[in-house]
Amino acid sequence: MDNCIAACGCDNYEGITQSDLDRFTDCIENVLNDEKGRRLFRNFMYTSKMHAGRRILDFWEHTERLIGYNGNSESLSYPSYLRDVDRLIDDADRVDEIDFAAVERLTIARDSMIREDITEALKIIKQVATKALRREYNKFRERFVPAS
Incomplete structure (x- = not known):
């Protein structure tokens, strides 16, 4: 043991x-x-x-929660999910270590409101946050x- x-x-x-x-x-x-x-x-x-590392870890965890979202665009909670994605995008602007191109990709996916596109962009953001914590x-x- x-x-x-x-x-x-x-x-x-x-x-x-x-x-x-x-x-x-x-x-x-x-x-x-x-x-x-x-x-x-x-x-x-x-x-x-x-402090910067803790901020990135918080950002990483927020991204992870959004990736794990189980609803779809027909769900009543979907508008709340989209608002949460918007908050993540706002948070990304305050985290210097997060790549602008990845945030831009997430913004475009968010504007499309296509769940699969948003999830793929979130996975990229998560990878960027992981690298930022190295x-x-x-x-x-x-x-x-x-x-x-």
Whole structure:
């Protein structure tokens, strides 16, 4: 059985096992695609005063929620979904690390109101946000991967 690394006395590690940590430090996608991993990553950025990284992570999570939207254009919640996409586009303008071309593609998809086009543009935005977190992730890895 994996030992929880909470033995270090830090509450931020609660419930994180050594195998979790090994997986989280393998690649950025592993940490972002796991709720505990994102929480650990966010806590790391908070204690390291990485404000821009936390803003990008919030943006990434917002994008992830929109990609997971299950409704269609006939749904009563679809106008709310479109407003949420509009908020994401507004947020993207405030995050310097987000590529203008990707935001423009999302804007065009949003204007088309075609769900599949919006989802594809959101996936591109998510990839851009993931790349924008690389610097913070490298610092995260330095913190949790023992030096050889």
